Amino acid sequence: MIATYIIYLFMGIGIFFMLLGGIGLIRFPDVYTRLHAGTKCTTFGSIFLTLSVVILGLKTWYLGDVNGSVLAIHTIIALAAILITNPTGAHAIARAAHRSGVKPVNAVVDDLEKEEKKK
Amino acid sequence: MLAFVVTSLVCFLTYLFLTTGSGSIAGLWSIEEILLGLLLSLFAGFISQNIFIKDSYRMANPKRWLLFLVYLFGPFFIGMAKANFDVAYRVITGKINPGIVRISPGIKTDLGITMLANSITLTPGTLSVDVDEKTNDLYVHWINVKEEALKKKPVDERYICGSFPKWVRRIAE
């Protein structure tokens, strides 16, 4: 059945980006670049992993089990929660890092630092 | 009073959405869930009416929700996919050229600036760091600074986020 292959494909893509986020967290040199890896990759990976679960739920529903629709709806809500909270949390961490005095490594330009000195 | 009713209604609809499949009223809900949901949403609406509805009812327009969905599945998703391949490339090769720049998108509402900041965080090579609360200018950490973008200050938003401010203005203002 074709839905099963789509589920496997989405799981593969999702887990690839999750692992990439983990590796990026180790490899990058400072807080801001680590946030790039830790936010974008895990959000994208979790979109695909949760979408695979949504498809699984729809498939279960199609095969005649009502529980499948509940699974799909709740997973969509969990996905919405991840999509809203993840970038906002990253924003909060970046702002806190800059205000607590962590400078970007090898920065070409830092407009925010100038702004803070002016005050 | 209108704020209270609208907030309670939204809470109640969310509750119904979360409890589908619990009973047999309309094939989906049980009577206990509906009663409890009504009670809880009245309570939540009473507490949070002044937070949920701040200035106007412009977001109650279904056309804006439709535009939001188009934005979410169209330009936003494409930008996000590009962002991830970009980060993958940088994780593997380790080539970075970072910096923090200031952009001035000229968006006035709180919801609009939140949406734009989240979009910037999830799209190629950029991460919003701070916001100037008086002028709504954003400070953006850019992983691969282009030299030609630095000639003009504040930096042209075309380099950072493409057509997003246009979309956000249509959705949230």
Add this chain to the structure above:
Amino acid sequence: MIEIGMEYLTILLLLFITIILAGIRIIKGPTTPDRVVGLDTVNTVVIVGMVIFGAAYREVIYIDVAIVYALLSFISTLFIAKYLEGGRF
């Protein structure tokens, strides 16, 4: 004991490896914000792990727990960030 599919076990194992990678960053991280970034990543991975677990056992309750965990971890991240700024609430 209910058997779960091999594919879910593989996914959960790989998610565990991601948690270990983020954990190395939490232990090593030279500054406190680095550690918070690692913690945030672990939170996201745990949420997705719960969703996958719920799908593996066909139990919706795990996914409800994941939703609540997502919102609570978001609030805890905000509070830690606020504390690092040294600001008022």
